[in-house]
Amino acid sequence: MDFRFTEDQLTLTESVRDYLAGTHGPEVLRRLDAATEQGNAPRDPAIWQGLVDMGLTALLVPEEHGGLGLGLVDAALIAAECGRACLAEPLVDTAFVGVPWLLAQGKSDQLAAIAAGEVKLPLPHAINPWTADGEGAAVQSVDPLRVLTQGSGPDDPHLLNLGALMSTAQLVGLADAMLAQATEYAKIRTQFGQPIGAFQAIKHQLASCAVAIEFAKPVVWRAAAAMQDGIASAPIHVSHAKVAATDAAMQTAETAIQVHGAMGYTYEVDLHFWMKRSWALAGAWGSRAFHLKRVDEAVLSGTLEIGPQSTFA
Amino acid sequence: MHLHYTPEQEAFRAEVRAWMEAHVPKEPLVTLECKEGFDQHVEWERTLASGNWGMVTWPEAYGGRGLDLIQWLIFEEEYFRAGGPNRANQNGIFLLGPTIMEFGTEEQKKRFLTPMAKGEVIWAQAWSEPGAGSDMAAISSKAIRDGDHYVITGQKTWSSRAAFADWGFGIFRTDPESKRHKGLTFILFDLNTPGITRRPIRQLHGDTGFAELFFDEVRVPVENCLAGEGEGWNVAMATAGFERGLMLRSPGRFQVTAKRLVELYRKHEAEAAPSAREAVLQAWMAAQAYAYNTYAVAAKIMAGGKIGAEASLNKIFWSELDRSMHRTAMQLLGAHAELKRFDNGSVNQWLEGYIFSLSGPIYAGSNEVQRNITAERLLGLPRVGAG
Structure with missing residues (x-):
């Protein structure tokens, strides 16, 4: 029993965080957004190639197919970093949802190409009324950096759990980033002769977000470990994580805009990119209500063993 | 991230479970807050000590078993599963004890820790x-x-x-x-x-x-x-860290409350509002989240890490969780909520628990202070008022 990440996991996560912080700041989001106004997709082959060069498309691909052969816990950590950077390229879907799903199906023909960054996998599923980064007629998302196309897909339970898991990891990363942005703004915005962050009315709201995020993260990591280990109750833990991460991200998004005041309601302040991604991922791969119902069925019907002796049931 | 118990840990759980099932009083003790109940709880401390369960993480030389924090968590889970009474000596074993372990001289450890673990001196x-x-x-x-x-x-x-x-x-x-x-x-x-x-x-x-x-x-x-x-001041801050961060409120306490709440909901399901159903699920989810976080903190400490200002996040979370779980129970109980004893004569523990839960956001540093600490030390917002 060891609820810690390995040194390797922490080192990898930090290097991805640093890389994205250095190459994928708000100015990149604004540039991609501007491209959409010219009628172009908010995608950039150079960004994608950078992720490929970092080895991220190969993360879960087994070594015999040219990958790194890492697990879903590693992927969840990186997905959180993708959320933190508000990354728009379809890395999480392709490499952290698509690859483990293909592996579970025993399909290996595309793995080497995915690892090499040559293939991006659209993942149509019955739970979503759209397909992200698919082929077909465009559907517009509130998130200007998401590329959605018409078309749903089959109702595959494993794909749903993988998609939901990776959305929760991104949501906690998004929440972290929004809390950081609101905190920075509260330090520099002055009113009544002091930074607004010196007022307890601001401090306590931001502290409450920190609490929500702190206690959503371990649920996400537990869900990732449960999926990686393939334990029978894993779908329940994914659903728990979806509720917890959604709540933390939504609370943080609403607090962050409030702390920014009228500035937060403008398109000029970068916060909106993170906020809109949060809204999108909160609904993707099963809404909060959908996942709460799955928790309900397990906890209230008695199919899941509950109580102090059953922490890791 | 390895979320499975070893065979040794499972065997330890079985040992705790067997002992608790044999020794935990079948009837709840009288409340710790009056002389009669206090004496009953001290008696229980001594029963625990007779099984050498006073404080399992302390070295054997000071009345403990020399076990690690994961074993302590397993002990606590089984303690609450069995319905173990509140610990009369919690100020000693969970707050002062770890403080003496960190700051005390050898002489002080010998003098104070063993009688504390054995329930001979209540703090x-x-x-x-x-x-x-x-x-x-x-x-x-x-x-x-x-x-x-x-x-x-x-x-x-x-x-x-x-x-x-x-x-x-x-x-x-x-x-x-x-x-x-x-x-x-x-x-x-x-x-x-x-x-x-x-x-x-x-x-x-x-x-x-x-x-x-x-x-x-x-x-x-x-x-x-x-x-x-x-x-x-430095010593007191370390004590407060133990209090808020790990020891005072182990997750088993809240997981067992969540489980009782699920059972209460099932009894009242026919007349309960949908909002109560969601509140019950929230209780289970939050108690589980608290448990995962505690396992993460324990693993960090076992690897040589320390609890810092994040102890404040912890204290906010468990105290507000406890209050909301009991509030939900009071709502489910409806007109029975105000009764000190139910028709069958049993004490209304939800009422007692609700009243006690109202103190949680106040003691061990009010949650307003914890939110200030969070904002200032974890988020780096400007300090005001404090010298």
């Missing part, structure tokens, strides 16, 4: 003063050095367990010229020392869980000082 805390509540650095009770004694004069209040306990600990101003966090010293004292007057305070529920302490030239030997004169 009260003495932090707050009438003028120093949330603002603990405003402490004014003085302990003036006189030869090989300190002479304590002043007043403490909200002193948990002090109505009936044997010993107390707190911080006192040993440098009368000092201000705020400086010049404070952490001192342990026998509550029966001449010059100490205890005045029990009736709490919300009508019983006397805490007391005021009046010190009138109370002479306490210098060797009862922990970690040296003037170090009191």
Whole structure:
């Protein structure tokens, strides 16, 4: 029993965080957004190639197919970093949802190409009324950096759990980033002769977000470990994580805009990119209500063993 | 991330379970907040000690079993699963004990820890003063050095367990010229020392869980000082870290409440509003989240890490969770909620628990103070007001 990440996991996560912080700041989001106004997709082959060069498309691909052969816990950590950077390229879907799903199906023909960054996998599923980064007629998302196309897909339970898991990891990363942005703004915005962050009315709201995020993260990591280990109750833990991460991200998004005041309601302040991604991922791969119902069925019907002796049931 | 117990850990769980099933009182004890209940709980501490379960993480030399924090969590899970009573000596074993372990001399460890683990000496805390509540650095009770004694004069209040306990600990101003966090010293004292007057305070529920302490030239030997004169604030902050961060409220306590809440909901399902159903699910989810987080904190400490200001996040979370779980139960109980005993004669533990849960966001540093600490030390927002 060891609820810690390995040194390797922490080192990898930090290097991805640093890389994205250095190459994928708000100015990149604004540039991609501007491209959409010219009628172009908010995608950039150079960004994608950078992720490929970092080895991220190969993360879960087994070594015999040219990958790194890492697990879903590693992927969840990186997905959180993708959320933190508000990354728009379809890395999480392709490499952290698509690859483990293909592996579970025993399909290996595309793995080497995915690892090499040559293939991006659209993942149509019955739970979503759209397909992200698919082929077909465009559907517009509130998130200007998401590329959605018409078309749903089959109702595959494993794909749903993988998609939901990776959305929760991104949501906690998004929440972290929004809390950081609101905190920075509260330090520099002055009113009544002091930074607004010196007022307890601001401090306590931001502290409450920190609490929500702190206690959503371990649920996400537990869900990732449960999926990686393939334990029978894993779908329940994914659903728990979806509720917890959604709540933390939504609370943080609403607090962050409030702390920014009228500035937060403008398109000029970068916060909106993170906020809109949060809204999108909160609904993707099963809404909060959908996942709460799955928790309900397990906890209230008695199919899941509950109580102090059953922490890791 | 390895979320499976080893065979040794499972065997340890089985050992705890068997012992608890054989020894935990079948009927709930009378509340710890009155003399009769306090005596029952002290008796239980001694029963626990007879099985060498007083404080499993302490070294065997000090009355423990030398176990690690994962084993402690397993112990706690089984303790709450079996319905183990509240710990009369929680101020000792969970707060002062770890503090002595970190700051005490070998002599002090031998002198204080073993009787604590064995339930022979029950401890009260003495932090707050009438003028120093949330603002603990405003402490004014003085302990003036006189030869090989300190002479304590002043007043403490909200002193948990002090109505009936044997010993107390707190911080006192040993440098009368000092201000705020400086010049404070952490001192342990026998509550029966001449010059100490205890005045029990009736709490919300009508019983006397805490007391005021009046010190009138109370002479306490210098060797009862922990970690040296003037170090009191640092020592107290470490104690508060143990209190808020890990030991005081282990997850089993909340997981068992969540489980009872699920059972209560099932009984009242027909007339319950959908909102109650969601609140029950939230209770289970939050109690689980708290457990995962505690396992993560335990693993971090076992690897040599420390609990810092994130202990404040913890304290906010468990105290507000406890209150919301009990509030949900009160709503499910409807007209039965106000009854002190149900028709079958059993004590309404939801009512007692709800009343107790209202103290959670206040004790161990109010949640307003915890949110300030979170904002200032974790998020780096500007400090105001504090010197």
